Every structure is written in structure tokens, then in C-alpha cells.
Amino acid sequence: MITLTGRWKNGTIEALGAIALAAILALAVGLVRGSQPSVRSEASQQAVDGRTAGQRAVDQAQRRMSVAPNNATAMAALASAYLLRAREVADPTYYNRAEALLESATAVDPEEPDVVLAAGTLALTRHEFAQALGQGQRAIELSPYRSAAYGVLTDALVELGRYDEAITAAQQMVDLRPDQTSLSRVSYLRELHGDLDGAADAMRQAVAAGAPRSEATAWSEVQLGNLLFARGDLAGAEHTYRQAGLRIEGYVPAIAGLARVQAATGDLAGAASLYERAVLATPLAEYAIALGDVYARLSDQDRAAAQYELADAIGRLFAANGVRMDLELAVFHADHGRNLDEALAAVQAEYALRPSVAVADALAWVEYRTGDLAGALVHRGEALRLGTRDPLMLYHAGVIAQANGDDEAARTLLSESAALNPRFSLRWADDLAARVDLLTSSGGTQ
Numbered sequence: 467m468i469t470l471t472g473r474w475k476n477g478t479i480e481a482l483g484a485i486a487l488a489a490i491l492a493l494a495v496g497l498v499r500g501s502q503p504s505v506r507s508e509a510s511q512q513a514v515d516g517r518t519a520g521q522r523a524v525d526q527a528q529r530r531m532s533v534a535p536n537n538a539t540a541m542a543a544l545a546s547a548y549l550l551r552a553r554e555v556a557d558p559t560y561y562n563r564a565e566a567l568l569e570s571a572t573a574v575d576p577e578e579p580d581v582v583l584a585a586g587t588l589a590l591t592r593h594e595f596a597q598a599l600g601q602g603q604r605a606i607e608l609s610p611y612r613s614a615a616y617g618v619l620t621d622a623l624v625e626l627g628r629y630d631e632a633i634t635a636a637q638q639m640v641d642l643r644p645d646q647t648s649l650s651r652v653s654y655l656r657e658l659h660g661d662l663d664g665a666a667d668a669m670r671q672a673v674a675a676g677a678p679r680s681e682a683t684a685w686s687e688v689q690l691g692n693l694l695f696a697r698g699d700l701a702g703a704e705h706t707y708r709q710a711g712l713r714i715e716g717y718v719p720a721i722a723g724l725a726r727v728q729a730a731t732g733d734l735a736g737a738a739s740l741y742e743r744a745v746l747a748t749p750l751a752e753y754a755i756a757l758g759d760v761y762a763r764l765s766d767q768d769r770a771a772a773q774y775e776l777a778d779a780i781g782r783l784f785a786a787n788g789v790r791m792d793l794e795l796a797v798f799h800a801d802h803g804r805n806l807d808e809a810l811a812a813v814q815a816e817y818a819l820r821p822s823v824a825v826a827d828a829l830a831w832v833e834y835r836t837g838d839l840a841g842a843l844v845h846r847g848e849a850l851r852l853g854t855r856d857p858l859m860l861y862h863a864g865v866i867a868q869a870n871g872d873d874e875a876a877r878t879l880l881s882e883s884a885a886l887n888p889r890f891s892l893r894w895a896d897d898l899a900a901r902v903d904l905l906t907s908s909g910g911t912q
Contacts, residue, residue: 523547541571542580558787579609586618593790598622613643627822660853684713698887730889857890
């Protein structure tokens with residue numbers, strides 16, 4: 467077993483979408499099967515019938531609904547299957563289908579734990595974290611020994627910036643069931659608190675705890691690759707992404723991870739090809755933005771602009787289906803000098819709802835990009851309060867310190883970012899190198 471307590475007493479990114487995916491995978495499979503998982507893995511089943519895990523979950527849940535159309539648990543199972551399918555194809559219209567089912571299921575049996583858990587998971591995917599918190603608390607009241615309820619609670623508390631409570635909830639989850647879903651949360655909490663080695667160890671345990679060729683295990687391996695990338699271990703990250711791709715053929719997060727490594731190592735053509743595959747298979751804003759940045763570095767401004775417009779369109783589609791994407795798009799707009807006033811208003815509103823370190827970092831960066839250096843300095847401090855060692859967050863903090871005339875702090879922060887991974891961002895890596903060189907060689911400002 468792995469414990470949380472006592473690890474971070476002296477400890478000095480937002481992955482919710484990924485964590486929520488793990489929750490969706492576990493919940494959908496568990497509700498549809500209604501029992502312990504089959505020995506045969508998801509990947510082997512897919513090899514036999516060609517369907518994805520989400521397609522199988524939807525088909526099985528629909529068959530169950532045809533037999534028991536007014537059964538709350540059956541409706542919750544189909545809703546959870548829709549959430550998994552939404553993640554597979556980046557189609558947010560599945561969220562509305564899930565919501566309608568859960569409303570019907572609640573009317574039938576408002577105290578069914580499966581219904582409450584599915585509702586909490588839906589709230590997480592839509593970034594409605596206060597609502598998810600309430601659902602997680604309610605699920606624990608109804609089923610206090612069910613670890614998935616503590617998973618919803620942990621995720622909501624993390625995104626609301628209530629980290630001490632999140633650690634307590636995650637510890638309770640691990641104590642109940644030290645499995646892949648609980649270990650992945652241990653990993654993320656360690657990452658937030660700056661313990662990258664401990665985070666990687668926990669994620670390796672999460673990988674080992676899952677079925678070798680399941681989508682949940684492939685997801686865990688991609689998260690391990692992301693941790694290795696943050697630490698600057700590009701070879702290790704590439705190997706890990708490739709391993710994840712071997713677990714599930716055509717696994718899009720693994721393809722995107724490989725594209726990120728290719729971009730960092732200078733193979734822009736290779737990165738573009740991989741990101742194109744990712745966008746085509748799963749049109750998420752993060753993939754479109756990354757592909758646009760690669761095109762921009764290749765001096766193909768028209769194709770870059772098309773990807774940036776696609777990212778905005780994806781954001782509008784998700785928003786129309788109840789998914790809050792204000793934070794992600796605000797940072798994108800700030801990075802690219804687009805719609806800065808709207809970006810600032812959006813991230814300020816998000817910060818009022820959930821003052822997490824990730825949102826504080828985003829607010830500080832947007833404030834810097836709009837010229838509010840004093841506000842950026844305040845929120846930079848809030849972003850660093852856990853000791854998170856993320857190269858992008860440290861870069862943001864260093865740039866803000868430099869803009870405020872604190873060259874000593876800027877030198878420390880930017881040097882730490884470069885020590886972790888000097889090629890952390892295709893867009894900002896060259897700027898990081900220039901700033902570190904200037905600050906270390908001449909003590910100048912920029």
C-alpha cells in the first residue's frame with residue numbers, strides 16, 4: 467500500500483481531464499458489467515469485435531436498458547458509458563444524453579449510489595467542480611465503503627484548491643482500495659506538491675495495478691510519460707508513450723505524447739504528422755493548439771491560423787454542451803495575443819469559483835500578458851504555494867518576476883524551469899533560454 471500522510475509536511479497542472487477519464491473508465495466498466503471485471507482485457511475484446519471500450523459499454527448498457535428501461539442503475543450505466551464514449555471521440559453531445567438519463571434515474575431512485583456517482587463524474591467532466599463536490603459527498607453518505615466515491619470527492623477538492631482535504635480523501639480512497647484509480651490520484655497530488663519522483667513511482671504502481679492491455683492502463687502510462695517529460699527525460703517519455711500505444715492500437719493520447727517529444731527534439735515534420743493524426747481521431751482543443759504551434763514554427767501561418775480557429779470552434783462546441791473550457795481557452799488566447807480582454811474576464815471568473823494553483827497560474831499569466839504586473843505578481847505567489855515543479859508554471863513565474871524587476875527571483879525560477887526540461891514548450895523554450903542566458907551572464911532585465 468502507498469500512503470499520503472507525512473510525505474509532504476515540508477514540501478515546497480491541471481490534469482483533471484485525464485483524472486476524470488480514469489474515473490469514467492472505471493465507473494463505466496464497473497456499472498455495465500455489474501460485477502468484478504472480466505479476466506479478458508479491453509484490448510483483447512476490441513481485437514475480437516473491433517469496438518472500442520466505449521462502444522462496447524454503450525452497447526451492453528443499451529441491452530440492459532431494453533430489459534429494464536426504468537431501472538436507475540441501468541440508466542446510470544448507460545450514462546457512464548456515454549461519458550466514456552464522449553472521451554473517445556471528443557463529442558460533447560454525449561454529455562447531454564448522459565445528463566438526461568441521470569435526471570430520469572434520479573427521479574426513479576435519488577438515493578442510488580450508482581446514479582450519484584455517475585452524476586458526480588459528469589460534473590467533473592464539465593468542470594462543474596462545486597457540483598461534483600456535493601455529489602461526491604452524497605455518494606459517500608450513501609455508500610461509505612465505495613472507493614470511487616472518494617475519487618469524485620478527491621478530484622473536486624483538488625480543482626477547488628482545497629488540497630489538505632483532497633489529501634485526506636485520497637488517503638481514504640487508497641485505504642479502501644489501493645488500485646489503479648486511487649494510485650493515479652496519489653501520483654497527481656504528489657506532482658502538485660513538487661514530488662516528481664514520488665509521482666512517477668505512484669504512476670508506475672498504477673500502471674502495474676491494471677490489466678496490461680486495458681485503456682485505463684494505457685492512460686496511466688501516458689500520464690507517466692508526461693511526468694518523465696516534465697523532468698526532461700525525453701527518451702524515457704518517448705519509450706513510455708510507445709508502450710502505451712502498444713497496449714491500445716491507435717491510442718490518441720500516446721500519439722499526442724510522441725508528437726510532443728518529436729517537437730521538443732526538433733523533428734517538426736514528424737510532430738506535425740503525429741498531431742494531425744491526433745486531431746483527426748480526437749478533435750480536442752489542446753491537440754489543435756499544439757498542431758497550430760508546430761505549423762507556426764514551420765512558417766506555415768495559414769495552417770497555424772486554421773488550427774487556432776479550430777481550437778476556438780471546439781471550445782464553443784463544448785461550451786454549448788455544458789463544458790466549462792474558459793480556463794484552457796484563456797491561456798491559449800493569452801499565449802497567442804488573441805482576445806486578451808475576454809481572456810482576462812474569463813479567467814478572473816474561473817478564479818472566483820476555484821482558486822486552485824492551476825487557475826492562479828493561468829490568472830497570473832493572463833494578467834502579465836495584459837500588463838497588470840502587480841496582479842500577476844500576487845497570483846504568481848499563489849500558484850507556487852504548493853511547491854509545484856512544473857516547467858511551464860516556473861517559466862510563467864520567472865517571467866513575471868523579471869517583469870516586476872526582481873532579477874534574483876527570475877533567475878532562480880527560470881533556471882529551475884530550464885533544469886527540469888529546457889524544451890518544455892515549443893512556443894516558449896527559446897524565450898526561456900534567452901532569458902536564462904541574459905540573467906546569468908549580465909544580470910540584465912528584459
